[in-house]
Amino acid sequence: EAGVAQSPRYKIIEKRQSVAFWCNPISGHATLYWYQQILGQGPKLLIQFQNNGVVDDSQLPKDRFSAERLKGVDSTLKIQPAKLEDSAVYLCASSLSSGLHEQYFGPGTRLTVT
Amino acid sequence: GNSVTQMEGPVTLSEEAFLTINCTYTATGYPSLFWYVQYPGEGLQLLLKATKADDKGSNKGFEATYRKETTSFHLEKGSVQVSDSAVYFCALPSSGSARQLTFGSGTQLTVLP
DSSP states (O other), rough: OOEEEEEOOOEETTTTOEEEEEEEEEETEEEEEEEEEEEETEEEEEEETTTEEEOOOTSOOOOTTTOTTTTOOEEEEEEEEOOGEEEEEEEEEEEEEESOOOOOEOOOOOEEEO | OEEOOOOOOOOEEEOOOOOOEEEEEOSSSSEEEEEEOOOOTEEEEEEEOOOSSOOOOEEEEEEEOTTTTTOOEEEEEEOGGGGGGGEEEEEETTTTTTEEEEOOEEEEEEEOO
């Protein structure tokens, strides 16, 4: 079974530029998550999708971050404009629609904002 | 809301040493508890879980017992290997959500040959 795919793996941008990350979840997984992981910390949830609908985006900084999952499969996360404090690893995870909580993570995109 | 507190790292051990990484939790009721592992350059992987009090989760030689009396879920391994070098995260379901997880801050483990 193919795992969660993410691209790019690394990105370096200057502050005030924009950037987009892509995620392809495990086939059949209805729930998709985007996390931000700052160095030395645990992942922090940004947004959760169920199919193509948003379940929770309460921790997404909506003035600069946006995310979509138009067809209920792939998802993109965008930052515009980027700030220095956005430097982090952005992790995508997916899970089946159940209460088991087992989430499968992609390798992440390491973003450096200079 | 639900939260976890992990032992601060980094932890450095010699190969074949005994490992304990402490995790305590605060939660309403008795939620499932998880340990995830993150190897260098990779995403998180589920290492083990326990779904109710007194359960023991185990995988790859690692064990953790769900202890409601001490609200703990400490990770242990009797003999670590160099390949166990990674960051370990304790996690539990977030308050009010059946499908979100709250993670601890992680403990970096380095095993020296």
